[in-house]
Amino acid sequence: MKSILLKIGGSVLTDKERECTLRESEIERIAGEIKGARASVVIVHGAGSFGHPQAREHNLGEDPTTRGLIETHRAVMKLNNAFIEALNRADVDAIGVHPLDFIMVEERRVTHLDCRVLESMIEFGLTPVLHGDVVIDSKRGASVISGDQILRELGIRLDVSMVGAGTNVDGVFDETGRTIPKLNRIPQQIHPSVIEDVTGEMKGKVKELIELAENGVESVIFNASMKRKVYDFLRGKDVGGTQITLQ
Amino acid sequence: MKSILLKIGGSVLTDKERECTLRESEIERIAGEIKGARASVVIVHGAGSFGHPQAREHNLGEDPTTRGLIETHRAVMKLNNAFIEALNRADVDAIGVHPLDFIMVEERRVTHLDCRVLESMIEFGLTPVLHGDVVIDSKRGASVISGDQILRELGIRLDVSMVGAGTNVDGVFDETGRTIPKLNRIPQQIHPSVIEDVTGEMKGKVKELIELAENGVESVIFNASMKRKVYDFLRGKDVGGTQITLQ
Numbered sequence: 001m002k003s004i005l006l007k008i009g010g011s012v013l014t015d016k017e018r019e020c021t022l023r024e025s026e027i028e029r030i031a032g033e034i035k036g037a038r039a040s041v042v043i044v045h046g047a048g049s050f051g052h053p054q055a056r057e058h059n060l061g062e063d064p065t066t067r068g069l070i071e072t073h074r075a076v077m078k079l080n081n082a083f084i085e086a087l088n089r090a091d092v093d094a095i096g097v098h099p100l101d102f103i104m105v106e107e108r109r110v111t112h113l114d115c116r117v118l119e120s121m122i123e124f125g126l127t128p129v130l131h132g133d134v135v136i137d138s139k140r141g142a143s144v145i146s147g148d149q150i151l152r153e154l155g156i157r158l159d160v161s162m163v164g165a166g167t168n169v170d171g172v173f174d175e176t177g178r179t180i181p182k183l184n185r186i187p188q189q190i191h192p193s194v195i196e197d198v199t200g201e202m203k204g205k206v207k208e209l210i211e212l213a214e215n216g217v218e219s220v221i222f223n224a225s226m227k228r229k230v231y232d233f234l235r236g237k238d239v240g241g242t243q244i245t246l247q
Numbered sequence: 248m249k250s251i252l253l254k255i256g257g258s259v260l261t262d263k264e265r266e267c268t269l270r271e272s273e274i275e276r277i278a279g280e281i282k283g284a285r286a287s288v289v290i291v292h293g294a295g296s297f298g299h300p301q302a303r304e305h306n307l308g309e310d311p312t313t314r315g316l317i318e319t320h321r322a323v324m325k326l327n328n329a330f331i332e333a334l335n336r337a338d339v340d341a342i343g344v345h346p347l348d349f350i351m352v353e354e355r356r357v358t359h360l361d362c363r364v365l366e367s368m369i370e371f372g373l374t375p376v377l378h379g380d381v382v383i384d385s386k387r388g389a390s391v392i393s394g395d396q397i398l399r400e401l402g403i404r405l406d407v408s409m410v411g412a413g414t415n416v417d418g419v420f421d422e423t424g425r426t427i428p429k430l431n432r433i434p435q436q437i438h439p440s441v442i443e444d445v446t447g448e449m450k451g452k453v454k455e456l457i458e459l460a461e462n463g464v465e466s467v468i469f470n471a472s473m474k475r476k477v478y479d480f481l482r483g484k485d486v487g488g489t490q491i492t493l494q
Contacts, residue, residue, distance in 0.1 A: 066340040066372045073342065093313040095320065101348035104364060116359060117351060120383040125313045136367040 002161040003040045003122050004234055007151045010048025010132065011168040012224045013083060019053045020075060022082055030230050031083075031090040037234030040122060042154060043094070046147040047132040050079035055144050060134060064142035072134045072144070073100055080131045087129065095126050099133035099145055103153075108143045110150075115157045130154075148201075152208040155217045163217055164233045165205060166224025171242035172206060182243045186210055209244040218245045249408040250287045250369050251481055254398045257295025257379065258415040259471045260330060266300045267322060269329055277477050278330075278337035284481030287369060289401060290341070293394040294379040297326035302391050307381060311389035319381045319391070320347055327378045334376065342373050346380035346392055350400075355390045357397075362404045369405075377401070395448075399455040402464045410464055411480045412452060413471025418489035419453060429490045433457055456491040465492045 008030060015021040034041060054075045055061065058068030080096045087094035097118065104112035121128050130150055137143040148165065155163045171179040172187070180187065186206055209219045222241030224230050233239045255277060262268040281288060301322045302308070305315030327343045334341035344365065351359035368375050377397055384390040395412070402410045418426040419434070427434065433453050456466045469488030471477050480486045 069371075069373070070335060070340060070342055088317060093317060095317055095347070097348050098345060100342070100364075101344050102361075102364060104367065112363060114349075114361060117347075117349060117383055120351060120385060124316075124383060124388050126316070136364055136371060138367060141371050 001040060001123055002159050003042050005042050005151060005155055005158065005160045005163045006044070006230070006234065007147055007165040008043065008045045008224055008230075009165070009167040010046025010050075010052070010147070012166060013045055014048030014050060014079060016049050016052075019049050020078065021049055022079070026225070027083055027086045028090075029227065030224065031086040031092060033228065033231035034087065034234065035090040035092050037231050039234045041127050041234065042118065042122065042158065043127060043129045044147045044150050044154065045080070045083060045129065045131050047076045048079065051076035051132060051134075055134065060142065060144055064137070064140055069134050069142045076131055076133055080129065084129055087127065093126050094129050095121065097121070097128045097130050099130055099150060100135050103135050103145065103150070104138060105135055105143050105145055106138045107140065108137065108145070110145070110153050111138065113153050113157065115154070118154075118158065146204065148205045148208045152212045155212045155219065156215045160217065162233070162236070163212065163219035164239070165209065165219060165221045166230055166233070167205075167221060168223070168225040170223045170240065171221050172202060179240065180242050182245060183210070184213070184244075184246050206244065213244050213246045218243065220244065248287060248370055249406050250289050252289050252398065252402055252405065252407045252410045253291070253477070253481065254394055254412040255290065255292045255471055255477075256412070256414040257293025257297075257299070257394070259413060260292055261295030261297060261326060263296050263299075266296050267325065268296055269326070273472070274330055274333045275337075276474065277471065278333040278339060280475065280478035281334065281374075281481065282337040282339050284478050286481045288374050288481065289365065289369065289405065290374060290376045291394045291397050291401065292326070292330060292376065292378050294323045295326065298323035298379060298381075302381065307389065307391055311384070311387055316381050316389045323378055323380055327376065331376055334374065340373050341376050342368065344368070344375045344377050346377060346397060347382050350382050350392065350397070351385060352382055352390050352392060353385045354387065355384065355392070357392070357400050358385065360400050360404065362401070365401075365405065393451065395452045395455045399459045402459045402466065403462045407464065409480070409483070410459065410466035411486070412456065412466060412468045413477055413480070414452075414468060415470070415472040417470045417487065418468050419449060426487065427489050429492060430457070431460070431493050453491065460491050460493045465490065467491070
């Protein structure tokens with residue numbers, strides 16, 4: 001059964017400037033658009049201000065500890081719960097699926113991800129909702145895994161009809177600030193100051209999605225902070241943004 | 248690395264008579280005993296009054312629905328969170344691991360359970376805490392899986408030094424109400440009225456543990472509602488109760 005794979009960025013669901021702060025009305029709106037589209041969807045969301053501050057505070061990037069893993073996972077679970085509750089209220093049969101429980105990485109890259117449970121959930125009529133997380137790293141102990149890497153891995157492994165990465169900008173910008181309509185390689189012209197993305201997140205996202213395209217799965221980066229775009233994407237309509245394709 | 252596998256019954260952690268009611272002081276006490284024992288432990292807890300009422304209300308046994316799965320899972324996650332929080336407060340590096348995310352069953356029996364993440368968590372120094380849950384059933388859509396079945400499956404698959412099932416009674420009773428010290432088969436004499444176990448839970452537990460013994464792993468059913476028993480079990484001391492052994 002083909003599903004649509006939808007990423008919602010942490011910057012859409014949370015206020016990245018304020019630790020553990022939900023954008024509640026945005027969460028409600030997006031839950032409503034997902035319900036309205038009546039499609040078979042698998043959702044991945046970023047951690048936003050739930051997870052990133054904890055990972056930094058506990059220095060997970062350099063020195064992963066059990067306590068750092070626990071606190072970071074706890075924070076991102078809170079965001080996942082809030083999103084699930086909103087989806088359930090909107091009558092979407094969403095269920096949280098937590099990467100820590102079944103994904104493993106080595107040096108931060110996925111080595112172990114069995115999709116059987118996800119596939120069976122979809123068949124049963126559930127909408128699985130995964131998230132950026134901290135997971136077991138066979139070399140480093142524990143590592144943060146981005147929602148974008150999960151999107152790429154699911155895009156390769158699941159039977160998907162479309163892949164979309166909803167962010168809080170219109171797409172990938174060129175030096176002049178215009179949205180690049182189509183990308184088939186990591187462009188030189190992605191510049192943090194242009195896309196207001198100091199963590200280099202957009203570059204990482206494009207890298208994952210270029211590699212996904214190399215595996216035969218195209219995707220689109222679009223503005224999920226703009227009303228109706230999530231709905232339009234799920235209905236197969238044009239949402240502008242940047243298409244990631246090898247053509 | 249060898250670990251101790253410890254089940255804590257839902258009747259120990261919750262008031263089974265009152266929906267979603269924690270026994271908070273018992274949870275604190277048990278968290279403290281687990282911390283005190285300083286052992287490498289994998290914990291499984293029952294659902295108690297979190298999960299059983301929802302599973303009944305949604306008729307999961309007869310007609311599993313997505314909404315029934317969602318509500319039942321949500322309830323048992325609440326209990327798991329409360330137990331994890333208590334363990335973390337007691338300075339145990341506990342992390343919730345949710346069966347729904349990685350276990351599948353067929354006609355209510357486990358067909359799919361990969362222990363690699365659990366093994367790596369233990370090696371990293373975490374204490375995984377699993378629970379009775381509702382999981383995907385490849386034949387029925389969804390089924391409830393008991394903590395006891397999970398205990399059995401983990402006992403077979405993990406490298407364990409001891410297996411204990413802590414309940415709120417002293418062990419398995421004979422017709423006269425005396426604790427049977429050793430069992431090597433499912434006894435005729437288990438009687439609901441004697442052990443105050445109307446759901447036949449003790450019989451199910453004994454069945455799982457006899458099958459575990461047939462796989463070469465002995466276990467003990469003991470009274471976790473009695474102070475120090477969890478600590479004593481984890482320290483390898485005699486806790487009375489009923490040993491399940493093929494000898």
